[in-house]
Amino acid sequence: MASEIKVEIIHKETIKPSSPTPHHHAKSKLSIFDQITPEIYVPLLLFYPSNNSDDEVDHHSLFSGRSRLLKTSLSEALTHFYAFAGEFEYNVSISCNDHGAGFIESQVCCPISKVLDKPDFGILKQLIPTAIESKQAEAGHLLLVQVNLFECGGLTIGVSISHKVADASTLSTFIKSWAAIALGLASTTDHVLLPTEFGVASTLFPPQDFFNSRQPTVEFAIENCVTKRIMFDASKIAALKSEATSDTVPNPTRVEAVSALIWKCAMQASRSNLGYIKPSVWCQVVNMRTRSGLSLTENILGNFVWFFTATTVESELDFKSLVAKFRKGIEEYKEKYPNEVTSEDAFQFIKESGNLLAKDHVETYSCSSWCRFPFYEANFGWGKPSWVSICSSEFKNTIMLMDMSDGVGIEACLTFKEEDMVLIESNEDLLAYASLV
Secondary structure (H helix, E strand, O other), X not given: OOOOOOEEEEEEEEEOOOOOOOHHHOEEEOOHHHHOOOOOEEEEEEEEOOOOOOOOOOHHHHHHHHHHHHHHHHHHHHHHOHHHHOEEEOOOEEEOOOOOEEEEEEEEOOOHHHHHHOOOHHHHHHOOOOOOOOOHHHHOOOEEEEEEEEOOOOEEEEEEEEOOOOOHHHHHHHXXXXXXXXXXXXXXXXXXXXXXXXXXXXXXXXXXXHHOOOOOOOOOOOOOEEEEXXXXXXHHHHHHHHHHOOOOOOOOOHHHHHXXXXXXXXXXXHHHHHOOOOXXXXXXXXXXXXXXXXXXXXXXXXXXXEEEEEEEOOOOOOHHXXXXXXXXXXXXXXXXXXXXXXXXXXXXXXHHHOOHHHXXXXXXXXXXXXXXXOHHHOOOOOXXXXXXXXXXXXXXOEEEEEEOOOOOOEEEEEEEEHHHHHHHOOOHXXXXXXXXX
């Protein structure tokens, strides 16, 4: 399919903030959580099918008007998210110099339904502005936007943002604010949060000098990996949560239940291919904004995530016990960090852990959940998106979870070695609750 669909870039420009960034905001220091975040780009795709059935409509004129609106509102949004228009100064700060954001327009030689009916990751990668593994020097900007026009008049908005300035929560806040500006709602505080400055996190969680100098490059395991989408609809989620319930965990969350099932299937695949089960570690990203107990941290911009781990030994493959391990992992996190993870905590952990999780005798799985972030509410003036995608990861043993459009179901994006994926996607336990797409 990827060879049949052509994406042609027709225009590129730089969008600068609509007003200059004040001198006192010229530098935004990184927090320790920004420092330890890998220098990659976070992708996001928002799909908007055409809502006009009139064949006489000039789709190109309509697209031009929407593109102008996106550029104008983006320029306004950058005055509030001024760090996104800056430049990364290696692991110390962001120079908020109004360098601007990249803006790309492209046209796609097919109706949007052809992509939505059977999404192909080869095509999806062409709809975002830069590759996940890009560096700022290659991408040219910390924030890039690509607006793609389909033959039917539908469009997608592809966003790539440097992970050094934003995690999923920050990206969600930005998209919400940008859309509200486009709709003319930015002055209504009920609709949007417009930040006044970055750098709060670096005050509360100071950077560490150790990370100022260039460290050995973090190499993510890619190997011969493939990515697949797996859907857990609302009814299957309810059944899976019921199956996950036990005396230990009487109220499992949907993320706990889905994650435990994927973990079980991944370990079964690994055992079949290796002939034995490696001890494994599941690393689950935690949004600390909702867990610190500090009002100052609720709207922190940048990176403010940590993780908890759940571990298994060779003999543990029972679904309920894996759910219990998830619950134990989060309870241990709360006990260890009753208020928040401090800079000293993070630095000490990194010093002590080294490459422990990367050792060959341990299988490490990394999961990030974007559930409950309101990406499906992103209305720029032509309705809400019909599908939101975080594209694909190329890194081995990574799991990305995203809400389905109903806010109840979960879409899982899995990246595993080819030989493991073949077994995972045919696993009867998985197929009892999920469908492959």
